Amino acid sequence: MFGIINFEVFLLAAILLNITPGTDTMYIVSRSISQGRMAGIYSALGISAGIVVHTILAAFGLSVILTQSAFLFNLIKIAGAIYLAYLGIKMIITKNDAKKEQSLPKQSNKKIFMQGLITNVTNPKVALFFLAFLPQFIHTNSGTTTPIPFIVLGLTFTFTGCIWCLITAYFSSMATQSLRGNSRVSSILNKLTGIVFIAMGIKLLQTKQVS
DSSP states (O other): OTTBOOHHHHHHHHHHHHHSOOHHHHHHHHHHHHHOHHHHHHHHHHHHHHHHHHHHHHHTTTTHHHHHOHHHHHHHHHHHHHHHHHHHHHHHHSOOOHHHHHTOOHHHHHHHHHHHHHHHHTOHHHHHHHHHHGGGGBOOOSSOOOSHHHHHHHHHHHHHHHHHHHHHHHHHHHHTHHHHTSHHHHHHHHHHHHHHHHHHHHHHHTOOOOO
16 A cells, blocks of 8 residues: 555564664653653654654655765754754753743743754754665555655654654653752753753764765
């Protein structure tokens, strides 16, 4: 159906890949621990929106550019690393009010969503993963290629991933709710989150282009 083969295998693989701890999981857990449930949820939704963007890019062949242009690949990689470092430094130097963190305004939630989206979109490793993973489950002997199989598989991957991310955000925030009530501990959690973001940026810089 839709030119997709072994969909059951893909679904199982997608679930296993999503529950395997990675950069996105680390990002969501860090947000949830330092800023609470809503911050984790909006981060999860932002990450999921970023995966949708990667799905669209892969479906229409735009992600292939990343494997062909070293300049563009490195540009996106550096931009993503700088953005993560910026978020990390900002969290380290910003003074936090525990009560304020427990009741984030809508604007802050919107910013957290956008930060999650940008963090995912500017990670070329995700685009390369989609190009390597999705074609394995698409029938290529028909002689014609349409974006529909990529979109269906990508959205399936996004849906299963979003559910897992939301569960991760919920339980991470619940486990540390009492700690965030202490302004001193809340400040320490934010600084630790900032350090994690900076480390993620450094790790992103180590991503290599697929030839």
